[in-house]
Amino acid sequence: MESKNVPEMAELLRDAPKNWGKWGPDDEVGSLNYLTETEVLRGVAAVRSGKTFTLxxxxxxxxxxxxxxxxxxxxxxxxxxxxxxxxxxxPLFPGLLEYADDMMIMYLQGSTQYDALGHVWYGDQIWNGYDAKSTIGGLAKASVLPIAERGIVGRGVLIDIARHRGKAVLDPGETFTHRDLLEAAEAQRVTIEKRDVLVIRTGWIGSFYERDRSEFYKNFIEPGLTYSPALVEWFQRMEIPNLVTDTIANEVTIDPESGVALPLHNALMRNLGVTLTEIAQLDPLASDCADDGQWSFLYTAAPLKVVSGSGAPVNPVVIK
Ligand code: UVW
Structure with missing residues (x-):
């Protein structure tokens, strides 16, 4: 990569909008507040066939x-x-009961997962202005627990950017913007509505299972959304509560313009309170949507209730 002066996150996002305080000084779920009962019913109204998909x-x-x-x-x-x-x-029990047991050690971000709003930060403050020191020893503020306690239910819309570009999978480092999403939505004959859970398919996670592991991780740079002030303003104006993608980090790994790593994590999650859902498997859902032309649905997710967690595994369920 060309060497250049990479600005600090605080410099890149100096004038970026924030939703801090919008839902009060104690808020820990951010833009999920947009998912009111009205939005749940809007999601329910999108159900047509009863087909279900797990992500x-x-x-x-x-x-x-x-x-x-x-x-x-x-x-x-x-x-x-x-x-x-x-x-x-x-172990012996009366009646000779026998059983199998397992235990698991994993990163909470090591599968399909919800990030806690306090998962990333810059400038010593996390979501809503809480002190970044509150993350020490486990998140005392903006952990995944309040997100898990409320659950996520609303209308979801899938934008298949890979299919729109005529590809099975986007290239490493390939970028797209909200304008590309709007163009793809128009081609899919679906509208991204205000307060939709925005689900974006790039084909990337599906390709992990097709490729050689060393090839997947070689010069690791994922495709994804790329930072711009206009994109962040669009997310804020559209009141997007939750961004779900089939990549590991929901955005292009290194912003090609500034050279900064994962600026949208901060611009969307830390500043606007948009929850991020990563490593989703979207291929079966996308194939079905392409077959029946229905790209909107009821989206539901219940991340695990990990006290003080920086994230939590989840198996979202979509009902069409
Ligand atoms: C990092 O924290 C680096 O990424 P993610 O949000 O994808 O877990």
Whole structure:
């Protein structure tokens, strides 16, 4: 990559809009506040056939799990099975009950997941202006717990940017903007409405299972949305509560204009309170939408209730 002076996040986002204080000084769920009962009913009204889709990737697929470089794979360990009973090591219960048990060690961002609003920051402040020191030893503010306690239900709209560009998968580092999303939506004959859960398919996570692992991680740069003040203003004006994508980090890894890593994490999540849902498996849903021409649906998600968590695994359910 060409070497250039990369500005600090605070400099890049100096004039960027914020929703801090909009829902009070104690708010920890940000733009999810837009998902009122009216929005739930708008989601329900989008249901036509009753077809359902789950958006979580498998945990422990033999090909491995796609995770951000530096994070390790989820590790499931079998700690009790028939073998224990066969060698006399299984616990004895009246009536000779036998059972299998597992435990799992994983990054909370190591599967399809909701980021807590306090997951990223710059300038010593997280979402709503809370002190970044409140993250020390586990998030005391803006953790994933309040998000998990409320759940996420609303109208979802899928924009298949890969299909729109005639590709199975976007190229590494390939970018798109909100204007591209609007163009793709028009081609799909669907409208991105105010307060929609915005679901974007690039084909990237699906391609993880087709490619050689070392090829997937080589010079790792994901495709995705690219930062601009106009894009951030559009998210704010559209009152987007939740951005869901089939990439590991929901935006192009390095902003090509400034050279800054993941600026939208801060511009959208820290500043506007938009929740991010990452590593979604969108291919079966997208194929079905292309077949029946229905790109909007009821979107529901219940991340795990991890106290003080910076994120939580989730298996969103979509009903068409
Ligand atoms: C990082 O935190 C780097 O990314 P993500 O939000 O994708 O977990």
């Amino acid at each position: 979580q990737i498998q945990m422990g697929n033999p090909k491995g799990d796609p995770v951000w470089p530096g994070r390790s794979q989820a590790c499931r360990m079998n700690v009790m099975d028939k073998g224990h009973y066969m060698c006399g090591k299984g």
